[in-house]
Amino acid sequence: MMKEVQLTRSFLKNPLSSLIILLVIVVFIELLSWNIAYEAKLKLINRAGGLWVYITALVRSLIIPEISTALIIAALLNLFHRLFKITQVKLNWTSLVRYELSFLPILLLAYPIFSPVTQTIRFLLEAYPDYTFTNYWINYLQISLWLSIYVRYLLPVCIIGYLLLNISLLFDFQKSGRASATSTATL
Template sequence: MKEIRLTRGFLKKPINSVLILLSIVLLIEALSWSIGYDIKAHKVQQQGGSVHYVGILLRSLILPEIVTLFITITLLNYFHKWLKLNAVENDWRSIGRYEVRFFPVLLISFWVFNPVTQTIRFLLSRFPDYSIGDYWNQYIVDTYAWSVYFTYLFPVVLIGYTALNISLLQDFLHQRREAQETAEAEAAKAAQEALALSATFLPKPTVPSSFLTYLKGKDALGELDFPVNDAYYFTIEERFYYAELTKGRYMISKTLNELEAELDPSQFFRIKRDYIVNRQAV
């Protein structure tokens, strides 16, 4: 596979960012509890218990940052459209150049998502005591600072490139599976064509005849098995049945009625009641 077609299936569904964020939050929480259990337990007590702690975590962190990731991944998706990135060559150098092109997007994404994220955080955290002054000063003006920017930079770059590479890997695996299925289908088709071609050169099986082909005859010298086609005719004399051959006359055990039923009608026909004649002998 020389190139990877960029369908961006993962990036087109920004809801996938929720899974990434929740995984990171759960990992951080698990690490913080395992490293500083006493500190975390004290913090939970200060917040009024585990229910209040989880509520604050949702309102101040998880839900606002879902908006952050939603906007970031949407920017990555639309950046593909703006640059008309539809495919990337399947080698490390090309993939590296492809990913470097998105670094500026992640650097400037803060200036796009920050006002939206902070607005969501304000609405959730300060409910129902809203103040326009607090909103503007604490959640907008004060957040446009380098300290806040660099706080966001690493996780945004990490999660952005994680989403970008998951999308790229999905496209690669999907196209490789398609290529394998196509190759298998072509191989099966070629095998069928080869089998059909070889069948034309094979001798056709002979269908066994359903008509009588051999008879046993008897004369003064003994018995003889002979092909029925060698007989000129079959007849009856004095209640005995005979086959007339080039070699002579032989007594047979079958009656004319039996012979008429068992012989090939295209080869033999009956004359009156006493004879069944071979057409080739006429």
């Protein structure tokens, strides 16, 4: 019986994993918002100028900028593993909870790290071709410093971070289980 999981973080190290998690969350939220506020969404599409314009605006203003968010969160989780030399997790509730909670500080601090990158990408995509420093500062960077924006981002950041962390842990658990079964079979 396995007593610990060796952490290879192969899922977490793969940038495509972050993108998949982000897209699943965006699609889920979009579907949920359509179920909750169908009429408001239709009005939004009409104001935008049609479904295609709405979708391109969603991709340009939300999905592409937030790709950097997901990639930076994954990089921070990997960095945390390396810095603190976290290479294994014991398979008991105390160790698993301690492992999970140890990443909360990095997820709480992730916003000031990724926000300037995300907001710069958003500015470059939304303001084209009328780039001005005043617009960039007031409508993108300065707003991202508000506590209300930090709080709004906190739940999605934790969801993305813990999904990445736990899916990676499950992949590593599965690999450790196969390695353990193989070594037991050869004895």
